[in-house]
Amino acid sequence: MCKMRVESMGRFDPQRDPVVLSAKPVAVKIDFYPRFRVNGVEFGPFKSQMVELPTYAAVSILTRGLGEVA
Secondary structure, three states, rough: OOOOOOOOOOOOOOOOOOOOOOOEEEEEEEEEEEOOOEEEEOOOOOOEEEEEEEHHHHHHHHHOEEEEEO
């Protein structure tokens, strides 16, 4: 996600517009992560499993220390 100036709050989608990372798949081993939505896509919930996620979704999990790159 990035900080950005918006022209209209009515047209701004905070789950899609500030996403700057790619959708390139990344294999992630996840301990636990609840259901979440980013870039208009819903993921999870995950518990003790290995999954392939778009980079923008994987970073959300990895930066919280709840998974690791497989």
